[in-house]
Amino acid sequence: MRQVLTIALNGMTVASLYFLVASGLTLIFGMMRIVNLAHGAFYLLGGYVAFSVLRASDSWSVGLLVAVVTVGMLGVVMHQVLLRAIEHEDMRVALVTIGVSLILADQLLVHYGGVAYSVVPPDFLRGGVELGVADIVYPRYRIFILALAIVVGIALWLFITRTRFGMIIRAGVDDRDMVSATGINVRIVFAAVFFIGSALAGLAGAVGGGAFSLAPGTDVEYLLYSLIVVIVGGMGSIAGAAIGALLVGLVSQFALGYMPEIASILTFGLMIAVLAVRPQGLLGRAA
Amino acid sequence: MRQHARIGRRLWAVPIALALVLAACQSGDDDAELGTPDLEGQVEEDDDEDADDDAPDDATEADGEELVIGRISALEGAFAAGAEDGERGVQMVLEEFGHEVAGRPIRTIVESSDTTPETATDRARKLVEQDGVHVIHGPLSGAEGVALASYAHDTPHLTIVDAASGATPTTLENPASNYFRWHSEGAMWTAPLGPYAIEELGYERVSTLAEDYAFPHAQVGGFLEGFCAAGGDLASTHWVPLGESDYSSVIASIPDDIDAMFVSLGGSDAVDFLSQAIDFGLDVPILGGSILVGADVLESEGQIRESALGIVSSTVYPPATADVYEWQDFIARYRDMFGDEGFETPSNFAILYYNSFKSLLLGIEEAGGVVEEDDGESLRAAMEGLSWDSPIGPLSLNENRQAETDVFVFEVIEGDDGELTTELREVGEQVPQPGTPWERLDACP
Numbered sequence: 001m002r003q004v005l006t007i008a009l010n011g012m013t014v015a016s017l018y019f020l021v022a023s024g025l026t027l028i029f030g031m032m033r034i035v036n037l038a039h040g041a042f043y044l045l046g047g048y049v050a051f052s053v054l055r056a057s058d059s060w061s062v063g064l065l066v067a068v069v070t071v072g073m074l075g076v077v078m079h080q081v082l083l084r085a086i087e088h089e090d091m092r093v094a095l096v097t098i099g100v101s102l103i104l105a106d107q108l109l110v111h112y113g114g115v116a117y118s119v120v121p122p123d124f125l126r127g128g129v130e131l132g133v134a135d136i137v138y139p140r141y142r143i144f145i146l147a148l149a150i151v152v153g154i155a156l157w158l159f160i161t162r163t164r165f166g167m168i169i170r171a172g173v174d175d176r177d178m179v180s181a182t183g184i185n186v187r188i189v190f191a192a193v194f195f196i197g198s199a200l201a202g203l204a205g206a207v208g209g210g211a212f213s214l215a216p217g218t219d220v221e222y223l224l225y226s227l228i229v230v231i232v233g234g235m236g237s238i239a240g241a242a243i244g245a246l247l248v249g250l251v252s253q254f255a256l257g258y259m260p261e262i263a264s265i266l267t268f269g270l271m272i273a274v275l276a277v278r279p280q281g282l283l284g285r286a287a
Numbered sequence: 288m289r290q291h292a293r294i295g296r297r298l299w300a301v302p303i304a305l306a307l308v309l310a311a312c313q314s315g316d317d318d319a320e321l322g323t324p325d326l327e328g329q330v331e332e333d334d335d336e337d338a339d340d341d342a343p344d345d346a347t348e349a350d351g352e353e354l355v356i357g358r359i360s361a362l363e364g365a366f367a368a369g370a371e372d373g374e375r376g377v378q379m380v381l382e383e384f385g386h387e388v389a390g391r392p393i394r395t396i397v398e399s400s401d402t403t404p405e406t407a408t409d410r411a412r413k414l415v416e417q418d419g420v421h422v423i424h425g426p427l428s429g430a431e432g433v434a435l436a437s438y439a440h441d442t443p444h445l446t447i448v449d450a451a452s453g454a455t456p457t458t459l460e461n462p463a464s465n466y467f468r469w470h471s472e473g474a475m476w477t478a479p480l481g482p483y484a485i486e487e488l489g490y491e492r493v494s495t496l497a498e499d500y501a502f503p504h505a506q507v508g509g510f511l512e513g514f515c516a517a518g519g520d521l522a523s524t525h526w527v528p529l530g531e532s533d534y535s536s537v538i539a540s541i542p543d544d545i546d547a548m549f550v551s552l553g554g555s556d557a558v559d560f561l562s563q564a565i566d567f568g569l570d571v572p573i574l575g576g577s578i579l580v581g582a583d584v585l586e587s588e589g590q591i592r593e594s595a596l597g598i599v600s601s602t603v604y605p606p607a608t609a610d611v612y613e614w615q616d617f618i619a620r621y622r623d624m625f626g627d628e629g630f631e632t633p634s635n636f637a638i639l640y641y642n643s644f645k646s647l648l649l650g651i652e653e654a655g656g657v658v659e660e661d662d663g664e665s666l667r668a669a670m671e672g673l674s675w676d677s678p679i680g681p682l683s684l685n686e687n688r689q690a691e692t693d694v695f696v697f698e699v700i701e702g703d704d705g706e707l708t709t710e711l712r713e714v715g716e717q718v719p720q721p722g723t724p725w726e727r728l729d730a731c732p
Contacts, residue, residue: 006539006567014533114367116555118562118589126590128566139566142535212532213555213589216363217401257536260527261499 002134007257008250013142015249016149017208022226022233022241023156024200030236031169031193034083034093036075038101039201040223045104046071046205047214048112050119060122067206068199075198076191084187101219109216119209141210148207149245152200156238169193228267232274234284243282247274351391351656356647357414359407359425359435360450362399365530365554368583369636370427373451375629376641377424379620380648388648389656400426402529404434411438415445421659422651422666423447424644427636429454429473429502439463444662448647448670451639453577454501455508456724458689465663467670467688469646470639471603471718473502474509474725476577477551479694479715480601481513484574487713488599490546492520496537496560497551497576499526499727506551506576508725508732514549515731524729527556534560538567551576557584561591575600580699582634585707595707598699603639604679606697606709607632617641617678631706642677649673685720694718 025039036042046067054063078100086092121141128137160166172179172186180186204222205214212218225248230236233244251270255263274282358377361370377395386393396418398410407426414420421444426432432452439447440463447466449457453473458466484490493514497503503526511521522545525537532555541548548571552560557579564573575598578584585595605614621633629637651658653669674683680693694715702708723732 003539007536010533010535010539109363113371114363115371116365116368116558116587118558120588120590128568137568141566213559215365215367215555217530218532253533253536256527256531256533257540260525260537264528 011250011253015245016146019149019245020204022229024197025226026230026241028197037097040219041101041104042201043205043222044219046202047209050206051117064206067202071202072195072199075194079194116213116215121210234281237283240283354391356395357420357423358397359410361402361427363401372634373636373640376637377644380644388651391656402428404430407431408434425450427451430500432457436466439466446663455505458687459724462687469643471692473505474721475718477506477509481510482517485517493547494523495549496525498529503551504727505725532559534563547572549574553578558587558589561594562589564594573598577602582630582632586630601696605695606711609711613678
C-alpha cells in the first residue's frame with residue numbers, strides 16, 4: 001500500500017515537471033503551428049542559468065527568475081531572427097530548431113563541461129512532509145513542483161480562454177490577416193507567445209534541476225518526454241498536456257518501480273497505444 | 288540516417304521522427320571534441336582540419352621522433368567528472384616523464400567519448416585510421432572496454448592500454464594479446480565485501496541496485512559470489528539504465544525485510560541516488576559498490592551527506608587516510624599540482640589513469656622507444672614482463688594481461704574538519720581474477 005502510494009505520488013510529481021516542460025511546447029504549437037525542437041535545450045539552459053545565478057547571488061528565487069527571463073528572451077530572438085520567414089514550412093522549422101538545439105547543447109558542454117549539476121533548493125523547500133497516510137514521508141520539494149504545475153496550468157488555461165490577449169492569440173491563429181486589419185500588431189502577439197512558451201521551458205529547467213541532475217543529454221531526454229506528452233495529450237491542447245503528462249509520469253514511475261528494465265519501452269508503448277486509438281492524441285483536434 | 292515518416296496531414300509525425308533521429312545522432316555524431324574545462328591548456332585538443340597539433344607548451348629537449356598516443360576518455364555522460372580527474376592522473380605522468388619517453392617527445396590526441404561502446408569504438412577507429420596511432424590509452428567505462436577489447440582483435444598492430452574500465456569479460460573472454468589492463472576489475476573490487484558484510488557487519492539478507500551494463504554486472508557478480516558462498520541471502524535485484532536520474536520509485540520498491548542494500552552506481556547516478564535516498568526515506572544500511580562514494584561523488588554539488596555517512600564499500604585504492612605504499616605521496620603530489628582545481632582526494636579515476644598511463648610509458652621505455660616499426664611487438668613483450676611499485680601497490684600482469692592487486696574495504700566517516708572522508712576497515716590482498724565473466728545476475732551465482 002505504502003509502496004503503491006509512494007510510486008503514485010512520484011508519478012504525479014514527475015508528471016508535474018513533464019507538464020511544465022511540455023506546456024510551453026504545446027502552447028507554441030497550438031498558437032502558431034511551430035514545433036520547437038530546441039525546447040529540450042531551452043530546459044537545460046534554464047537549469048544551468050539558474051545554477052550559475054544561484055551560485056553568484058546566493059538567491060534561489062533570483063536564479064529562477066533570471067532563468068525564466070533569459071530563456072524566454074532567447075526564444076523570442078530565435079523566433080524573430082530564424083523562424084519568422086519560414087513559419088509555415090514544418091520541415092524547415094524542424095531542421096532550424098534542431099540546429100539551434102545542437103549549437104546550444106555544444107555551447108553548454110564547452111562552458112559547463114560534462115559534469116552533473118543540481119540547483120539546490122532553498123531550506124524551506126527541503127526535507128520531508130508527513131502526509132498522515134500509511135506513514136509516508138514525502139519530499140517537500142516534489143510537492144512544491146506539483147503545486148507549481150497546478151498553478152501554471154490553471155494560469156495558462158485562464159490566460160488563453162478568459163483574457164482579451166488570449167482571445168487575440170486565438171483569433172490570430174485562425175485568421176491572421178483579419179486580426180491585423182483590426183489594428184492589432186500580430187507580430188508582437190506572437191513574439192509574446194514565444195516568450196511565454198520558451199520561458200516555461202526555462203522555468204521547468206530551473207525547477208527540475210533541483211530534483212534531478214542537469215548534464216549533457218538532459219536536453220534530448222526532456223525534448224523526447226515533452227514530445228511524447230504532447231503527442232499523447234494532443235498537440236496544442238494545454239489540458240491534453242496535463243493529462244498526457246500524468247499518464248506518462250505514472251506509467252514511467254510504476255515501470256521504474258516494478259519493471260525498471262523496460263521502463264523506457266513502456267513509455268513509448270503508451271504513446272503507441274494512444275495513437276493507435278486516437279491518432280490526434282487524447283484531446284487533440286483532428287488536423 | 289533513417290528515412291523520415293511520410294509527412295501527411297498529421298503534423299506530429301515530423302517532430303517525433305526528427306526527435307528520434309536527433310536522439311540517435313546525439314550519441315556520437317558531433318565531432319565537437321572538447322578539452323577538459325578545468326585543465327586549461329593541458330589537454331591537447333585534436334582538430335580535424337589541423338592535423339599538426341602544436342607540441343606541448345613546455346616542449347621537451349628530446350630529439351627523437353615524436354610519439355603520438357591516442358587517448359579515449361569519457362568526458363561526456365555520467366562519468367564526466369571522473370574522466371576529468373583521470374586526465375589529471377595522465378598530466379601527473381607526463382610531468383614526471385618531462386613529456387618524453389625513450390628520447391621521443393610525446394603528443395597525445397584526446398578523443399572524448401560518452402560511455403557507450405559505439406562511441407568508444409568510433410573514436411578508436413578515428414584515432415587508428417585517421418591519425419595513424421599505434422597506441423591507445425583508454426577507455427574509462429566497462430562497456431567501452433569490452434568493445435575496445437573486441438576491436439583490438441581486428442587491429443593486431445595496435446596496442447591498447449585500458450585507462451580505468453572494469454568489466455570482467457574484457458580480459459577473460461578470449462582476451463586479446465594486444466589489450467592490457469593494469470588495474471584489477473569490477474568483480475575483484477567487490478570480492479572482499481561479500482564475506483565482510485556477513486562476517487563483520489552481520490548482514491544476511493540484501494537487495495542489489497545497479498546500472499544495467501558491464502561494469503556493475505561485474506560488481507554485483509563479485510559481491511554476490513562471496514556473499515552467497517558465505518551463506519548470504521538475496522532478496523531482490525534492481526537494475527536501471529546508466530544515466531538514470533530518478534530513483535524515487537526504485538527506492539519505494541525495495542523490500543522491507545532486508546538487512547542492507549548493495550548499491551553499485553557511479554558518477555551522476557550515484558549523486559542522484561544518494562540525494563534521493565534520504566528524501567525518500569531509505570532506512571537500511573547501504574553497502575557501496577566501488578564508485579558509489581568515490582571522491583568524484585563525495586565532493587559533488589549534491590546533497591548526499593546524510594546518505595553517504597556510514598556506507599561501507601570496497602575499491603582498488605586505499606582510503607585518503609591510509610598510510611600504505613606510496614599512496615600518501617601520490618595524494619600530496621596531486622594536491623600540489625592541482626590545488627583547488629582537483630578534488631580534495633584523488634578519485635579512483637585519477638589513480639587508475641595514472642597507473643595505466645605510466646605502465647604504458649614504462650613499457651615504451653623498456654622497448655627502447657620502438658613502437659611503430661615492429662607493430663608494437665617489443666612494446667607488448669616489455670609490458671608483459673613489466674612489474675613496478677605503484678602508489679597503490681605492486682603491479683604486474685597475469686597471463687591474460689590483467690593485473691591482480693589489493694582491494695581495500697573502507698567506511699565513509701566524518702573527518703576532523705567535518706567533511707566526509709573514508710577510513711580503512713580491511714585489506715583483501717592480491718585478489719585473483721575471477722573464473723566467470725560475470726553477466727547480469729538476478730540470483731545467487
